[in-house]
Amino acid sequence: MDEALFELTASEVTVEIRDPVTGKVYRRELPIDYYENANFLRLGGEDMDGSPAQLVFYTQRGIERAKDITGKGPDHDRCGGHGHSGA
Numbered sequence: 001m002d003e004a005l006f007e008l009t010a011s012e013v014t015v016e017i018r019d020p021v022t023g024k025v026y027r028r029e030l031p032i033d034y035y036e037n038a039n040f041l042r043l044g045g046e047d048m049d050g051s052p053a054q055l056v057f058y059t060q061r062g063i064e065r066a067k068d069i070t071g072k073g074p075d076h077d078r079c080g081g082h083g084h085s086g087a
Helices: 060-069
Strands: 008-010 013-018 025-030 033-036 040-046 052-058
Touching: 052 060
Parallel strands: none
Antiparallel strands: 008 033, 013 025, 033 040, 040 052
16 A cells, blocks of 8 residues: 655755757756655755755645735635634
């Protein structure tokens, strides 16, 4: 049985490109920290000065969750109150 996969991580990524003029494929292994879950994909490395740098790409689910935790989400309970009484 396959295990449920909740996140992917790596300390190196392989980039593959195809040159549109020649049609040749080039592959490069890059020292980039990779982290992915259902909410976002984060790429981390260093900038030209050697300082930490990150790029983050949010999924639609991640954007909605970020809105919820910053108070910019819907004004109604999407989960039905989780069994809480309305006292």
